[in-house]
Amino acid sequence: MDEDIRQQAEEAAEINALFNALKHDSDAQVGAIMGPLMGQNPEFREYGDEIAGVIAPVVNRVNGMDAEAKRDRLEELAPERVEELEAEDEADEHDLPDLPNADDYDEIRMRAAPNPNGPWHIGHARMPSVIGTYKERYDGSFIVRFDDTDPETKRPDLSAYDAILDDIDYLGFEPDEVLRASDRLDIYYDHARELIEKGGAYTCTCPQEEFSDLKNSGEACPHREKDAEQTLSEFEAMIDGEYSSGEITLRVRTDITHKNPALRDFVAFRMIDTPHPREEASEYRCWPMLDFQSGIDDHLTGVTHIIRGIDLQDSAKRQGFVYDYFGWEYPEVIHWGHVQVDAYDVKMSTSSIAEQIDAGDLDGWDDPRAPTLKSLKRRGIRGEAIVDAMVELGTSTSNVDLSMSAVYANNRDMIDEETDRAFFVRDGHENDDTIGPAVEKPIIGGPETGEPPVHPNHEDRGIREIPVEGAVLVEAADVPANGQKVWLKGYGCVKHTRDAFEFTGDEIDVVREGDVEVIHWVPADSSLPMRMRTMDGDVTGYAEPGIAEYEPDDLLQFVRVGFVRIDSVPPSGTEESSGDEPRDRHDEESVTYYAHP
Template sequence: MARTSPEEWERRLTEIAPELLAEIGAKKEPDKGLPGLEGSEGGVVMRFAPNPNGPPTIGSARGIIINSEYVKRYGGRFLLRFDDTDPVNKRPMLEAYGWYLEDSEWLGAVPDKVVIASDRLPEYYEIAIELIRRGGAYVCRCDQAAFKAKKDAAKPCPHRGQSPEENLALWRDMMNGGLGPGEAVLRIKTDIVHKDPALRDWAAFRIVTADHPRVGEKYRVWPLLDFESGVEDHLLGVTHIIRGKDLMDSERRQRYLYDHMGWVYPTTIHWGRIKIHQFGSFSTSALRRALEAGEYSGWDDPRMPTVRALRRRGIRAEALRKFMIELGVGETDISISMDSIFAENRKIVDPEARRRFFVKDPIPMEIEGEMPEIAKAPFHPTLDLGSREIPAGRKLLVSCDDLLNLKVGGSLRLKDLCNIEISSLDPLRARVIGTDPHQAREKKLRIIHWAPTDGVPVRVMRPDGVDSGIGELGVRDDLDQVVQFERYGFVRIDSVAEDEVVAYFAHR
């Protein structure tokens, strides 16, 4: 296949239309980070709208970070809105409201405004009434199955033709108790013969007599998501909505509501489902059940895919931000690995994390020969972070893992201390053959870390279990710091007691 080269075309272009040449020269610029927002001229208002039925997860973090990042970029406003309108199936947790605030702030996304749907029922009622007056909504008294049958057949139900007056009267019955749960819903009139059955006359309000954790039994008519969310987005002046692809129909449904009211629909962006290798698929409700069944120590258990669990493990907000922004907002369902987040975190944490010795599954070792009584070890291999002194002694502890390929006569270096030769394996004995690190280097000795016998017991809480061992005493100075246990990994010192230190494992 003979292709005409670009050069050839350029030459011919020069002959026939030289004024277009500039266009060829213009390079396309590669987009960095998030794509721009369309329709940002009139300002940008965005929201993250969770149901507070558990703490923010990594998925929530994506929503919080991307929305707030756009707002930062365009100088707009970031709203946090709690869509807590189902006291039964997705019952809100009172503590969770605060958790969202806390985690948003930690993620560097302090909301400009916080809205709680369960505070705003009166506003929703007013709009419902206006909608009925305009003939855009009707009270449907079909039971669920009957309506579905009608809808699937693209046939209107008998209540669709009621007059606004009739509907208003029935609405009052819903409000004042004349109608009970399951006896009526308010439906938005869309297009009953629409080719997509998902869009036909959807329910906007239903009757719920259960108490709500925040407002108790104050209301008995509650909005459904499409109404609440759609109305709030308008009321709050939201300009851009980012939501899951699973909610694509919401826009198409809500547009009917907007048309009835004469409102302008915000710009929408969709993203696909996010799955994380290390955690699999999870839902907040499923996690909550597992937690209540005692499978986890709490919402910040190191196995949890929550923001608070990552924080406890020493993952920095900045690492999460960079990662999420890099992910972007594609519509493809994605399956990510924590490795990328860890890599991002390592870059941030490595330069500031003090190095410490932690010996997992310690084995005592007796040493003979001339050696320093105190090891002087730098806090960082290349940066000047100072150093610490670790008292050594005739007896030291080394990790069981490091003994695996050891044999009598073999030699290695105890880091920052001395070079030894193994003289016996059981009991473990060695003799000093020198102290010079260069000697170790020349002989290509393996270098292992160690701990003094009077070090502090350390427990490391990991996603895959608990490691126990002994750490140098200095780890007690690093409460709440991310440190690197040499040859083990980065951990956050979570608690320090006289007789035990607990650390949470971040990553290698």
């Protein structure tokens, strides 16, 4: 790391540490500021392994200041962050704005209306996060309605219904009601019949291109004045499947000269020859368009407030024509901008993720490289951390950016105190040849075991006894020059000499004075082979033997590496190395999923 980057990191770390300590009225933690630091300064990311060591002394210095000194120093370095603190102190207790006219309703009822074409990516989490938060705030109802009335172009995936409900459960919410639109065709037919009788719809056999030309010029198609009796007859024929795809539609009669062509006599029902994948709906051929189906369902289920994308403003206007025919009052509508997520190379769309899975580029929906909720769950990130980050985005009509560092920071706050520490020495990276191989060094003198704490902030949780067994493995980048000292964390000070580590017996003062670096290590013979799955590819290495005592789903923090979730641990432990052959990977290995720094 060059001196300019080091100085920038120290300056940015000081501001973030001051802000963090003042905001939470406690000591700042290196882990808690790493996420925001990296998110605000992308140029630091290539030095990820070094940044923690650079900022740790800065954080310690900040923690030695009293609150008044911290605030004065932050005012000096970044007065706008002090203003941010003051604004937070004065802010309303809720991150989300009040729902419009909420007092006018006996109960707040909101809905998420997913297309069940696959499990959810991260962007999908915004809707249930906000709706679920409003439900809790207003003691309202959260409806999940699967909008699955397009069996062709947006064909449902039968496994997606449960997968999406699992995703909602992961986020920490339980719907009060779950509906499938494909179960409700007869309801839509009945409302279409009533609409026809009210003069609000007509059947049209114009080719699509021909109708489009008429619509764009503000001219009515020749079927527009068809009487209700004929329209009803032809609509019944549509229901009976007597037409093929593209032959006929049922249109809502609006204003053919409306200034917005998208609102002129839009389609309510069309014919689709492709059978629906759900057996219960496979016989239907006459299917409602989303604007008609969704509008009917919102009224019948008593939805009071709808949140939808700013690009769907025309939907509310189209549905408004139908509501006017029926004499219904339209729900309150909140339009918001799109959420964009950083940190992923994979396109944030269900179809694109599915294509990459089918092509073998991703191992599945929970591949750590996939921008999906299932991936985040498998990596050990709590759903609440995602919800908090999404809620903080608010409901602005502008597009908003979600930095994954915000999710990571939330998660770190939730798990740090309860997560045990462990050592993991990296031995290689499938996409980064600067990592590894691990280096074996004999130990001359010194204790037979290392005794690092289970958690540095909780002495009552004890120590981890790690056998040394005459030699240790360390990361290649941590090997000091010949004649230089290094501190093996939880073991003591050693000097690199004669291609070995010689125990010196120095006290911890050599670290505090800044003369000796602190590194992690594992025993050369009894360490556990491990593969750590990350967003950037698999990392191979060796973990301290105590890892074998943990169970799948347990969380750990690999010291100087990051938080991980245990995915699998070999039941038989590890094999002994012969000592005569170069150390190699064993057939069985533990697998962890990397959560975040």
